[in-house]
Amino acid sequence: MSLANEVxxxxxxxxxxxxxxxxxxxxxxxxxxxxxxVNAELASQLEQAGFDEVTIDPxxxxxxxxxxxxxxxxxxxxxxxxxxxxxxNWSFDPFGGEIRDGFVHGRGTVDQEGGAAxxxxxxxxxxxLGLKDEITLLVTGTVMEEDCDGLCWKYxxxxxxxxxxxxxxxxxxxxxxxxxxxxxxxxxxxxxxVSCHGSAPERGDNAAYKxxxxxxxxxxxxxxxTPNDFLGKGSxxxxxxxxxxxxxxxxxDFARLHLDRRLTEGETEQSAVAEVEEAVRGLDARVEVLxxxxxxxxxLEYGMSKYYPTWVLPADHPAVVEGAAVSEALFGEAPVVxxxxxxxxxxxxxxxxxxxxxxxxxxxxxxxxxxxxxxPVDHLVRASAFYTLFALRMAQSAx
Ligand SMILES: [Zn+2]
Numbered sequence: 178m179s180l181a182n183e184v185x186x187x188x189x190x191x192x193x194x195x196x197x198x199x200x201x202x203x204x205x206x207x208x209x210x211x212x213x214x215v216n217a218e219l220a221s222q223l224e225q226a227g228f229d230e231v232t233i234d235p236x237x238x239x240x241x242x243x244x245x246x247x248x249x250x251x252x253x254x255x256x257x258x259x260x261x262x263x264x265x266n267w268s269f270d271p272f273g274g275e276i277r278d279g280f281v282h283g284r285g286t287v288d289q290e291g292g293a294a295x296x297x298x299x300x301x302x303x304x305x306l307g308l309k310d311e312i313t314l315l316v317t318g319t320v321m322e323e324d325c326d327g328l329c330w331k332y333x334x335x336x337x338x339x340x341x342x343x344x345x346x347x348x349x350x351x352x353x354x355x356x357x358x359x360x361x362x363x364x365x366x367x368x369x370x371v372s373c374h375g376s377a378p379e380r381g382d383n384a385a386y387k388x389x390x391x392x393x394x395x396x397x398x399x400x401x402x403t404p405n406d407f408l409g410k411g412s413x414x415x416x417x418x419x420x421x422x423x424x425x426x427x428x429x430d431f432a433r434l435h436l437d438r439r440l441t442e443g444e445t446e447q448s449a450v451a452e453v454e455e456a457v458r459g460l461d462a463r464v465e466v467l468x469x470x471x472x473x474x475x476x477l478e479y480g481m482s483k484y485y486p487t488w489v490l491p492a493d494h495p496a497v498v499e500g501a502a503v504s505e506a507l508f509g510e511a512p513v514v515x516x517x518x519x520x521x522x523x524x525x526x527x528x529x530x531x532x533x534x535x536x537x538x539x540x541x542x543x544x545x546x547x548x549x550x551x552x553p554v555d556h557l558v559r560a561s562a563f564y565t566l567f568a569l570r571m572a573q574s575a576x
Contacts, residue, residue, distance in 0.1 A: 181506040181566055184302065188562035191298045195557045196281050198222050199294035200274035202256075203283035209257040209324040212237055213474045216256055219293055219318040226301035228316075236332045237475045239318035240339075243300050246312040248575050251341035252299070252564055253522055254292035254538075255322030255329065255348075258285035259546050266548035279554050286552040287540030292347020293318050295539060295557050299564035306565070311572035315341060319522060325469045327525030328481050334530050336479075341526075343496055343571075345564065347538040348521045349545060349552075352559055353513035354500040355536030357489030359408050360440035360528060361520055363467045364453060365433060366391060368460060372422045372430040381428035385420040387460040388432035392418065394456040395436065402452075405441040408489060408516055412439040413453075435467075446484045485520055486528035496533045503567045504537075508559065517542065537563055 178186075188195075201222075207215035216239040223231045223241035230242040239256070261271040261284050269275060271284040281291070296316040303314065319329035333339050346355075368391070370384030392415050402411045416437045422429035438449050446466060453464050470480040490497050492514060504512040517536065527534040539556030 180569065184306070184562050184566045184569070185507055187302050187305065188298065188558045188565065191301065191561065192554060192558050195294050195298045195561055196276050196554045198297055199281045199286060199291055199552070199557060200276055202290040202293060203274035203281065203285050204272055206272055207257050207285065208260060209321045210472060210474055212256045212320045216318055216320070219256060222297045223300065223316070226297050227304040228300050234333070234337055235475055235477050236329060236479060237320045237473045238329050238333060241300060241316045243303055243314040244308055244310050244312055246310045246572070246575060248571065249313045249315060249341040250568055250571055251315045251317060251344040252296045253317045253319055253330070253344060253346050254289055254296065255320070255522060256290060256293065256318045257320055257323050258288065258290070259323050262548060268549055271550070276554070280551040281554060281557070282551045284550055287349045287542070287550050288545035289348050289538060289540070291539040291552040291557055292560065295560035296347065296564050298561035299568070302561065302565045303568055306569065308568060308572055311575040312568065314568050315339065320473060321471055322522055325471055325481065326520045327485055327522050327529065328469065328471060328479065330522045330525035331481055331529060332479055334525065340530070341532060344526045344532055344534040345567065346521050346523055346534060346536045347560065348517060348536055349538045349540035349542045350515070350517070350536045351541045352504070352537070352539065352556055353515050354497060354504060355516055356492065356494070356497050356514060357408060357487070357527070358517040358520055358523065359411065360487035360524055361485045362438045362440065362446065362449060363483040364436040364438055364450065365465050365467050366436065366453065366457060367463045368432045370428065370430045370432070372427045375426040375428060378428050383428045384432035385429050387462065388418060388420060388434055391434060391457045391460055391462060395434070395453070398452060398456045403441065403443065408441045408487065411441040411444050413437070440487045442487055442489055444487065485524040488523050488527035488534065489516065490527070490533060490535065494533065496535050499570070500535045500537060500567070503563055503570060507562050507566060519545070
């Protein structure tokens with residue numbers, strides 16, 4: 178029997194375990210910054226699966242290690258989820274973790290604890306199939322992604338000194354091989370004015386009017402942004418306008434815009450800031466990239482600039498080619514090679530640190546952050562087979 182078939186058979190044998198593990202994770206609510214209990218459960222699943230070492234780092238990331246080889250493969254799943262939203266829009270209990278009709282149901286099944294359940298099983302299979310010390314496999318159940326994508330991996334790389342040679346993100350790809358996504362940033366633009374009594378506005382300098390002119394300039398900037406065939410065009414829009422002054426009967430002496438900027442290939446922090454500065458020139462504006470200040474469930478305070486760089490691997494990058502080859506060996510046909518619409522921890526792994534990253538994950542991204550989120554058990558089985566064969570082939574090539 179081929180190695181691929183052996184892996185696939187074993188993944189089938191563990192089908193129910195994989196689904197049950199996901200069900201257990203889903204039953205533990207885990208909003209960003211509140212991942213303590215879900216990561217305790219994940220740690221126990223990793224231990225039961227036979228990982229050589231399971232640790233929780235100071236930020237609260239759960240990290241399982243298998244093997245001790247020189248080449249390091251990381252497989253990442255963030256363990257926090259968004260909230261359920263309007264409960265009436267769900268036709269089942271978002272925290273029920275029901276397994277029926279070939280799906281695991283609930284918040285986090287697609288985005289994205291399904292990836293974690295699949296890598297737990299992959300570790301178990303790799304132990305059984307005899308992955309020795311050719312490579313080191315790290316699986317990471319990471320925190321705070323929904324609030325600040327990449328923060329957890331910035332911590333792992335910069336503070337814990339862990340630098341994998343290659344990473345697989347298990348964010349939902351519908352079992353396609355993904356190779357990047359647009360980046361993003363949050364920009365603040367503030368305006369100063371001079372207040373005066375609202376009954377005689379000509380005596381002052383109204384900061385709100387400067388912000389209003391800037392809003393229209395930003396509206397005009399958006400269609401001028403550069404198109405991109407693969408990732409899609411970047412975007413810029415005003416998401417919040419505010420002003421303040423001594424009273425509601427006074428001309429405001431301060432105003433502020435909050436901008437959401439999506440970045441495509443070739444657009445950088447510098448280029449995006451320069452475009453905004455150019456758009457608001459003459460309005461005496463201050464343009465700044467905002468900062469995220471986070472507090473983990475462990476109590477650790479750790480933040481980063483809200484610049485989440487674009488990343489994309491070329492279609493012929495060895496990691497992309499190998500991902501497609503693994504999928505084809507297992508399932509007999511070439512996978513869809515594509516990109517995510519949303520942003521992931523890849524912004525830190527590949528975007529900030531240049532570590533090659535591909536995506537392969539169970540579930541359809543259209544159900545991320547949506548009601549009635551559910552993942553096919555078949556996807557979990559196939560993803561566990563994919564991670565296993567990918568690691569085995571990486572080990573073989575290291576021999
Ligand atoms: Zn996600």
